[in-house]
Each structure stands twice: as structure tokens, then as C-alpha cells.
Amino acid sequence: MNHHPMKLVTIVCESHAREAVTKMLREAGAHGWTLFPVEGDGAHGRRPADIPEYTNVQVEVIVPPEVSNTLFERLGREFFPRYAMIAFESDVRVLRPGKF
Amino acid sequence: MNHHPMKLVTIVCESHAREAVTKMLREAGAHGWTLFPVEGDGAHGRRPADIPEYTNVQVEVIVPPEVSNTLFERLGREFFPRYAMIAFESDVRVLRPGKF
Amino acid sequence: MNHHPMKLVTIVCESHAREAVTKMLREAGAHGWTLFPVEGDGAHGRRPADIPEYTNVQVEVIVPPEVSNTLFERLGREFFPRYAMIAFESDVRVLRPGKF
Amino acid sequence: MDLLHALSSNLLSPAVLFFALGLIAALTKSDLKFPESLYASLTIYLLVAIGFKGGVAINEAGLGKVWLPALAAITLGALIPLWTYPLLRFGGKFTAVDASAIAAHYGSVSAVTFIAATNYLKAVNQPYESYATAFLAVMESPAILVGVVLGKLGSKRNGPLDLATLKSTVHEALFGRSIFLLVGALVVGALCGKAGMDKVESFFVTPFQGVLALFLLEMGLVAGRRLEDLRKVGPFLLAFGVVMPLLHGALGVYLGRLAGLELGGATLLGVLSASASYIAAPAAIRMSLPEANPTYYLTASLAITFPFNITVGIPIYFAMAGWLYS
């Protein structure tokens, strides 16, 4: 198999940040994303996922390394000071690198 | 701790492909899988998760490296040309290697 | 960017284990967690996610390596013999290491 | 009742206005969203309710009255792809696979359109044969099977027409969740009869119209999100999505009369014939003809024909039946 290295960036944020995050992903050069509602606990307390407005979403996006860097730069500058959220990057391999 | 390397294969696909994908996982040698509905955006447009038939599912499966290779071969040959989907592989470590 | 290595520990378990798991995460030193309901298949059979009491949850937690070791020790000793579950560790990178 | 009156009484009904509200929400990019499980729950409710009611009606009317128009419905559904396919293939220049996929959708039916039509008939005080739900139940599958066979025969790239494909298509067409619920509830209703209906009427019948109105709000959202694909499908499919329902509607009404239905039942057969599937057919086509492009068949059935029928189609088919029976 011909695997190509990519970055998976995972963002868990309060659902109010949802539109801002997905807009930013597009701007930074991602070609797609995947998203789902999650419960959570953290520095901002429990978020028990019973009201859509008070819950978290997890966003996953596969991007080339340079896009991941752009994402983290903007996350650190524009998003972390404003929203309850975490973000992390990991290494993945894909088959069709052109897609991402 | 005694950690053993394994592969985590993640597949995000339109929900119509669900049965075909989980059947293929078993055939390729996986002993289990985990699945949940997700929203998404990509080359085939927004999939807004409001009708079960029009949404995506994310499938996660832990397998030994050789099974992962089989999976990707079949994904590339049989699934990618037919369905809206992405798949990626990453390295994980588990405690009970015999389970996977 | 200034990325710091961390461990992502992912646990998929029957929902009855939910309270015990999140309690253990705190005790082991995690500062937060993310959780969502999932369907699954494995050694204990299909878990089709139609009754909250009979379904699975997936718990994701970002921790420093030493906490991950504690987690896996307790998982292996206290949880694996009791509950239908899997757990795996992977390497991730974060921006604000102090948070985890 | 003349056409204008028929139209306005439909357009000013809560159900259609809520549908329009959903369309507007989608077009103005409001963040209004129904939870996925609400859509699924309302669908279950509507299918079980309409199926159960139809079953009770069959129990009361007797199968003797039902079989002939049901046969007419099956035949009509199976035949529609036979003329829509060549029209799409040679008139619309679609590939064989796309043409047969679209043809399958238009031969099959939309349960929600049917339900909206029964609602409409109730609103204009037009009695109808409640067992007409049986026609809905039997008309979902035949066109899908015919469409898949056409697609397999018409295209080599798509793989030969093997037995395994046929079997899984038949299984999907007959045991898919919507058809299962509808037929199952129909049988339950037929077994229970009036005595069973008395017990569950206040849940399955009394609030039904209101539930439908809420559901059409969601369907407006779903259809509205597809509207932007309209420019991708070209003028041929746009015209097809409006003209074919009118032709099929007339045909259905006419056949309904031949099969001995009353005015109300003939209207419903016209509606079924005119409607296009957007749940069962896509699921089956996606599995049996995965090379077909969903943008074509989904946009046509969901963003053109469905809104057309819900708003103006239903009163038109009713007016057609009025002319035929007067």
C-alpha cells in the first residue's frame, strides 16, 4: 500500500464556537471536516450535553502539515483566549493525499 | 506497562455504506469495531446529520498491521470509487494484543 | 509553533462503567475528559446503541505520559477483568501543555 | 371545487405553510436544525400511524375491494421506468446508470407526499378510501427493481446483472425500514380492526395533522438545503421534475377510476404515481447502482418534485379527479 503522511487535528470546543471554527478551517485550507456533539469536563466545568447550546462539539480534520501549522497558529491566537476548548495534532496516513 | 503496537483505522463514510463496511471489516480479520453518526463536509458537499439516511458514520477499528493493510487494499479498490468517504491509519498501543 | 507531546488515551466501554471510569480518570490525575455514546461490536457481541443502558461510551482523555501509565495500570488491574471494554494510547501534540 | 380554490386551500394550510417556513430557514441560512432523532421519530410515528389506519380500513372493507386497485398500483409503478428511462437517456442525454436511477425514483413513491394528500383531502372534506395506504405500501418497490435491472443491462462498466445483486436489491426494496414499518403496521391494523383503533386513536389519529405540520417544517429544511444543487442538474431535469408528475398524476387518477376507486382514492393513486421516492429508492440505488450520481436523482425528487407536489401538485391531481368524475 502507498500510505501518505498527513496530520489529524482534533478540536473539542463549546458549541457556540462551531461556526467560527469550521469557517476558519476552510480559510486555513482544509478540504473537509467531520463533527459530532460530545460531553466533556475540563477547566470550565462539566458540559453535560443536554442542551444543544450548552454542549461541546468535536471537530476532526485531516490536513497536510503546513495547514496544520496555520490552524494551530490561528487557534492559539484567536480561539484559545476566547472559547472553552482544546486542540491536538497527531500523525496519520492516508491513501489519496490529493484529497486533503 | 507492557504496551503493544497496533493500528487504528478510522473510516468516515456515508451511512449507506455502513453495512458494506462493517461486513468487510469482519472479512478482513477485525475482531470488533466502534461506530457513531457524524456530520461532515467534503468533496461531496455538506452532510448535515438531520436525516439518518443522508448522514455519515465514523467507524473505528483496532487491528494488527497486516489486517490494516488488507483493509486499505479493499477500501482503495472496492469502496473509494463508490462511496463518499475518507479513511486514515494511525499508530496506537494496547495492553491485550491477543484481543485484536 | 511550539508543540508539546502528550498522550491521548481512548477508552470504549459499556455505559455501566461510565461513572467508574470518569472517577478513575480524575484520581489518576487527568484534568478533563471528552465522552460520547457509540455503537460497537466485539467479544461481548453487538451493542446496538438503542437503549442508553445497553450501549457503549467512548471516553477520550489527553494526559502527560506518566498519567497515561497510571491509567493503563488501573485499567488493566481493575477494569479489564470486569467490564466489556477496550483502551488504547496514541501520541499527540498540544499547544498549552500546562492545561493537561 | 375549482382549481384556484383547491390551490389556495392547500397553500394556506398549516402543513404547507410550515413547509415553506422550512424552505425559508434553509435559504436564509438560519441555524434552525431538527435533531436527527426527531426526524427519525416523526417518520416512525407517521408511517406507523398511516399504516395502522390503513390496516383497520382494509379490515373493514375486506381484501376483495383492495386487490384490484392494488394491482393497478403495482403495475403502474413497475411500468413508469419503462418510459422515463428512454426519455432521460435519449432526451436528457443521461448515462444509462443515471437514467435508470432517476427512473427508479419516479416509479417509486414518497410516503410523506401521500400523507400530505390524505391530509389535504380531509381538509377539503373529500372522503377517500382509507385502505389506499395499501397502494402506498405496494408501490414502493417494483420500480426500484425495474430501475436496477435497467441500469445493469444498460451499462457494462457497472458490472453484470448477477443474482447476488438482484437478491440484495430485492431484500433492500422489501425489508428496508420504511417499507417494513408501513406494511407491518398495516398488518397490525388489519388484525386489530376497529376495536384496536379505539384504543390508540387518540395517539395515532387525533394529533396526526399537527405532527405532519411539524414534520413538514423539517422537510422544508431538508429540501431547502438541496435547492442550491438546482443549477447543477440542468434545465432538462428541472422540467422533467415538474412535467412528469403532472403526466403521471393524470395517469394515476385515470387508472384509479378504471380500477373502481372513488374520487378520493383516485386522487391518491394519482398522487402516488406523481410522487418520487427520496428515502427508499436512494438507499437501494446507492447499494445496487453506486455509480449513479446522487446529485441528479436526489435533487430531482427532493428539491423539485417533492416541493412541487406538496404545494401545487396535490390540489391539481385533486382537480383532475374532479373533472374526470364530474
Add this chain to the structure above:
Amino acid sequence: MDLLHALSSNLLSPAVLFFALGLIAALTKSDLKFPESLYASLTIYLLVAIGFKGGVAINEAGLGKVWLPALAAITLGALIPLWTYPLLRFGGKFTAVDASAIAAHYGSVSAVTFIAATNYLKAVNQPYESYATAFLAVMESPAILVGVVLGKLGSKRNGPLDLATLKSTVHEALFGRSIFLLVGALVVGALCGKAGMDKVESFFVTPFQGVLALFLLEMGLVAGRRLEDLRKVGPFLLAFGVVMPLLHGALGVYLGRLAGLELGGATLLGVLSASASYIAAPAAIRMSLPEANPTYYLTASLAITFPFNITVGIPIYFAMAGWLYS
């Protein structure tokens, strides 16, 4: 009303037929599926509705009438494990942990079976004490506690019977979500009385039977998926799952009469006694006796006893009460 009539009037009710439809869907591997939140929502509705109604009935009847049969119910629930445990342990050759787990399930109760029984009594026009919901509420926990104690005493590998375990079991048995909802709604109903009922009747009472029918469709699916585990549990447990309900049903009816209940109320106590828990007990057992094998207790309670009671058990217990009271 004789047994045959009682049986057929149950088997042809919408609720039981929809339950059968769910079983068929599971057995034919139809892709029919209820969204998880619909199950949870219907459960909340049913528990709140039945609890509220029961509370209003207590308000009207007065606690004086309720305490004696409630005490009988608690005692019965707590005692059942004392004979089912040795039977399973020595007759069925189950381990101490498995035997006590199964015993806990059969001493505890199934709210859905109880609700289906009230539905059945309504259908056959048999009046019953509406405050019987109180028996449901008090019978859920005692057997679970007794079962856990038995399991801890009977097995060393399982860890000693420490205070922490006992405390968390008591908490789980008393504050689990189903018991909380039921008891909470009961108290609310008792505080509101008739005046409160007038306000919410059209939501909590009128559509109740229809909602139950829809819910039993889902329960048929859930139970049906477990049917393939039947061959794993062996003939002893199969027989146990049918015979014990009959014995416990008779015992419950008899005790109900002793405690001064009318025919309807005695039937309900029989039903409670005969039913086995499949939500509250598994949750508590999973935490307190995690070594017990869920295949045994879940298959027995969900795939054997629950369908048995829903279809033929309830009319049988009613017939038993008929004989006793005639």
C-alpha cells in the same frame, strides 16, 4: 371471562401485535431501528405518566389504603431471591454470583410489563386500584439488595461484603433514574391531586395507550435481538424463565387478595411478582456483582420472561385472579 378469551383479547391488542412486529423485525434482520433518544424519551414519558397517575390515585384513596399491600409487595420482592437463589445454585448449577444475580432480577420488577398489564385491564374493562403504581415503585429495589448480599456472601473471589459496596448498591437501587422518575412523579401526582390531573390529562393519559403500543414495537426489537442468546443459556434457565413467573404470579395474586386488594389490584401484584427487571437490576448488578455473566440474567429476563409475560403471562395472571375471586 375465561382464559382463552382473556388470551385472545391480549394477543390481538395493538400493543402486543406491535411487540410481535418488533420481534419479527429483529428476527428477519430488518434494518428497522429506533433512535436511542426515542427509547429514552418514551421511557421518561411512560414512567412519568404512570407515576403521576398513581400519585393522583394515592391522593384520592389516602395512604391508609396503600400501606398494607405496599408492605406485602416489598416483602414479596425481598423474599423471592431466597428461594430462586438455591434453586438456581443447586438445581441449575449456576455459580453463586450468577445465581444471586438472576435471583435479584426475578425479585425486582419490570415497569413496562406492569404498564402493559394496566393497559390490558383497561381493555377488558376490569377496574383496578390506580395507586398500584406505588407497589411497582417499592418493589424495584429490595430484591436487588438481597441479591447483592447473597452474591457477596456466596462467593469469596467476588470480594468481601464491604460497606462501600453496600452503600453504592443502595444508592443505585434507590436513586437510579427509573426509580427516581417513578417515585418523583408519584409524589408530584399525590401533591397535585385531581386538580393537577385535569391540566395534564390530555398529555399523560389520553394518548398513553398509543404511546405504549409504539414503545412495545421498540421493546420487541430489543428483546428480539437477544433471542439468539437463548441457545447459550441452556434448558434449565429456559424453563426457569417461564415456570417461575407462573409461580410468582400465583403467589402475588394470592398475597394481593390477603392484603385486601380488589381483583384488578391483585392481578397487578401478580404481574409485578412474575415480572423480571431488565433495566434497573442489570445496572445495579453490573456495578455490585460485575463478575456475574450478563448473558444469563439479561437473556432470562429480557428474551424469555418479558415476552412470555407480555403475550400470555398477563392474561393468565388475570385468569388466576378471576378464579381466586370467584
Add this chain to the structure above:
Amino acid sequence: MDLLHALSSNLLSPAVLFFALGLIAALTKSDLKFPESLYASLTIYLLVAIGFKGGVAINEAGLGKVWLPALAAITLGALIPLWTYPLLRFGGKFTAVDASAIAAHYGSVSAVTFIAATNYLKAVNQPYESYATAFLAVMESPAILVGVVLGKLGSKRNGPLDLATLKSTVHEALFGRSIFLLVGALVVGALCGKAGMDKVESFFVTPFQGVLALFLLEMGLVAGRRLEDLRKVGPFLLAFGVVMPLLHGALGVYLGRLAGLELGGATLLGVLSASASYIAAPAAIRMSLPEANPTYYLTASLAITFPFNITVGIPIYFAMAGWLYS
């Protein structure tokens, strides 16, 4: 009706008792939980039902009767931040951003509180202008806009007040999902009128009170989980969350009378004025003033003012109206 009677008839209603039950569940850490989609579904139902009903009422009363009190409502909403802001800023020592965020929440309104108030009026047989829903609809946004402007002007760190922020705030305030549903259903109701209401009444009106009771159980859970934040907000905000509603309630009732409303309608304007937003305002503030601390505004509106209004506030405003009109 005197205050005591008004209070007790509210506190013993199913809706308020279920709310209390939810609070207790949260406080006792019961694992009771409503699925997220049930909350969303109930909200959609309640907003559509109340909006539709209000629209039908406007259709019957004519816009001529509605515009003046609606104007009063808008003005009141827009003005409230002008005195609450300095009070919070200088009395409560809050930062400019936090003060303006809280002010926005108290100028805006809570739909659930409004619905509970209509419920209450119905229970005490007090007629009211059904078109009052229009006041709810127009009062949600103005205070949010004023609050955001105040916050931007008052704080430099927060970025200047640019056009883009203003535009997105206006969009959020006008097209957010709750306001869209409410206004949309209002328009649908106004277009349908009585004829439309007849069709959907048994879904949108008859079971409404029961649905509200169930929903308040969930709201009790949601508010209860916030109660532990009470000690984080300090005594000033605690007092603010109780005293301001009383002042605003009196003001609203008084203005209602000036604008020509009857006793019932004036009570509702008082309730709106006294209520604080906890869905629409947080969403808009989170986007436009993200530096504001949610612990302050959410705890105040959701854990203090909301429970206060649901339990004792509503009957007090009703009593105030009683005194004013007698």
C-alpha cells in the same frame, strides 16, 4: 385572588412541581438525564405551538390592537440595559464587559418563563390576549443589541465596535433558531387563522400543558446543575437576580396598562420584562463579547432569576396586575 392564593396555586401545579423534581434530581446527583434531542424537540414543539397560537390570535384581533403594546415591549427591552448596566458596573463592581453582558440578558426574555405564565393564567382562569406572544417575539433582540454596543464602547481590550461585529450580532439576534421558530410560527398562524387552528389544535394546544410540565422537569435539571455556581457569583448578583425581576415586573405591568392591555396581557408583559434570557442572549454574547464570563450571566439568569420567576415571580406579577387593575 390574593397573593397567597396565587402563590399556592402556582406552587402546587404539576409544571412547578416537576420543575422542583428536576432541581432535586440535580441536587441529589441522581443520574436522571434527558437526551439532548428530547430537550431540542420539546423546545421546537413549545416555540412552534406558542407562536402558532399567537399568530392565530393576531389574525383574529387584527394588527391594529397589537402594534402599540408591541412597541412598548420593544422600548422596555431596549431600555432595561441602560439602568442595569451602570448598576452592575458601579454597584456590583463588574467589568464593563461583564456588566453589559448581564444587562443584555435581563433586557432580553425567557420564552419558557412566558409560556409558564400563560399556563398559570389559564390555571387561574384569567383570560389574556393570546397575541401577547408577539411581545415575546419582539423583546428578545433589542436588549442584546444594546448590551453588545455598551460592552464594545465600555471596553477597549474587547476590540473596537466595528461594522462586522454589529452585523453578525444583528444576524444572530434576529435569525437565531429560537427567534426564527417563534416568529415563523407566528406568521404561519397569522396566515392560517382559525381554520388552520382547527386542524392542528389537538397537537399544538390540547396536550400543551402536559408537555410543558415534562419540559420543566428537564429545566429543573438544567438549572439545578448550575446551582453550585451560586457561591461563585457573590451576594450582589444574588440580590440582583431577585430584586431586578420584581422591579422590572412592576414596570412591565404598569407599561402594559398604559399600552391598553387587559389584566392578563399586562401580567404577561410584566413577566417578560422580569425574565432573563438564557438561550438566545448567551449565544449572541458568546460571539460578540466572548471576553464576558459566562459564569456570571448564566448563573444569574438560569440559576437565580429563572427558578425565582417560575415558582414565585409569576404569581407576584399577577398579583401586582391585580392591584393595579382593581
